[in-house]
Amino acid sequence: MGNLAGRHGWRVWFAGFFLIGLGWSLFTPINQYPDESDHVYRAASVVRGHVWPKIGEYTHGTGALAPVPRAIHEVFTTEPCTGLKSPPMCADRPGDPHTVDAVTSEGRMFPLYYAMVGWPSLISDGRLGVRGMRAANAALCAAWLAAAATILMSIAGRRVVLAAGLFAGLTPLAMYLSGGINPSGPEAAAAVCFWAAVLALIHGRSSLARRTLLVLAGLSGTALVTGRFIGMFWVGLILVLSLLTAHRSVWLPFVRGLLKPVFVPIAAAAVVMGAYTLTARSYQTFKPLRPVDRDLSEVVRLSLGNIDKQLSELVAYFGWLSVPPGPVTLASWALVVLMIIVFAAYGNGQVRFGTGVGLAFVLLLPLLIQGLAFARPTIGGWQGRYTLPLAVGVTLLAVIPAGVSSARGRIPVIVAWAAMAVYTVGHIAAIRDAWGIFTTGLDNTRLSPPFTAVPVTTARAGLVIVAAGGLLILAAILLKDRTRPDRADLGPPAAKDLDPAASLSAHRL
Helix, strand or coil: CHHHHHCCHHHHHHHHHHHHHHHHHHHCCCCCCCCHHHHHHHHHHHCCCCCCCEEEEEECCEEEEEEEEHHHHHHHCCCCCCECCCCCCEEEECCEEEEEEEEECCCCCCHHHHHHHHCHHHHCCCHHHHHHHHHHHHHHHHHHHHHHHHHHHCECCCHHHHHHHHHHHCCHHHHHHCCCCCCHHHHHHHHHHHHHHHHHHHHCCECCCHHHHHHHHHHHHHHHHHHCCCHHHHHHHHHHHHHHCCCHHHHHHHHHHHHHHHHHHHHHHHHHHHHHHHHHCCCCCCCCCCCCCCCHHHHHHHHHHHHHHHHHHHHHCECCCCECCCHHHHHHHHHHHHHHHHHHHCCCHHHHHHHHHHHHHHHHHHHHHHHHHHHCHHHCCCCHHHHHHHHHHHHHHHHHHHCHHHHCCCHHHHHHHHHHHHHHHHHHHHHHHHHHHHHHCCCHHHCCCCCCCCCHHHHHHHHHHHHHHHHHHHHHHHCCCCCCCCCCCCCCCCHHHHCCCCCHHHHCC
């Protein structure tokens, strides 16, 4: 059992997360992930060699053309192609009856993610190919989440407390997005891994080799930067918030230790991403449909009135912002956040400060950006899922450095199990909220675009697969790893432990 939880732990976590993503992909109707058709067109064209977008004012004043197989285009609409300025916004390609030029609002996005998930469409270019692309996305998310969980389970302390910190950030929306074709899912998953690796390096509690943590930090940070052009901001914010939980004496040695193995590849990726973003103009979102003249008071009023929707979107807003979470789901996540605050209270002043600042950013950052959007619509609106790279890791600020599970008695363990139970209830409630709409198409007025309901048998199979994934994850939490320490010095790591010139053995617990 120790061998399973240790050496093979990543495989168990990967299988669990992959099954959850795969189950959600079956349960969710085609084109009921945010902008799914647009992302599919971009992915299908990238893997066929059309990496550089053909930019034009095709949709909302932005977008690009993507040559896609007609069979894939017909998965989302059966209307004949009539032009690029009006629905269905596609044009036949002369001399090529099997391909159409489709307009996609995501056509300017950086191609790396789309190359990683688009390859199943080369095997099957119809509905099965789209399902395969969803499965590829689920596998990509599962790989990052399994890496993050492996790091967490290598940290000294009770596994359930660390797991509670992980899942408190993985809202139903994060798990739902892992099963679709949208870069928000892998972006959030890579962010969790980056959070876990950085905090483990700062606080020196992991039994994994320092070299392994550095590699995971570099890879996940690079993935975060190349997911969206805002990724560099997330990397910087995660580093700052993580350092706030440590004594300032370790800040400079920590930064020096990460300079070459982590910052250099991330910076190189950021340069490439920045050059692409500027050249392809992928920073553009929407052109204003009409002039906007709002004073500051109106902007503030509109932003404050929208904050509840922002938080709801962060928890479990499914479809194209068309299936809101119910009261049970929202109440469950409010309780989970309160429980994480309990963990922070068991830490020192730095832990409480860092966690508090992180939670404040989760609340205030969308408010600020939404205010800018109301004032200048050209920057586009902010949706709750865009906050996921921050929200998924803030809870780790409380559980990784505090050491509550190994030194403070049973209360944190009881709270952690309660948090996991509430998390399960919230996830089940979120599925229930979507069940009737996804399986019957009732209340179609809330759905955009119209869709074909998923068959009940397929939906049930998806739920069984989600449950199987959950049971595997529970087993991974309960399995005892005899190679993992149960106690750790609660003080910050010495400066020498953050020096890259120190021996590798000095960085093991």
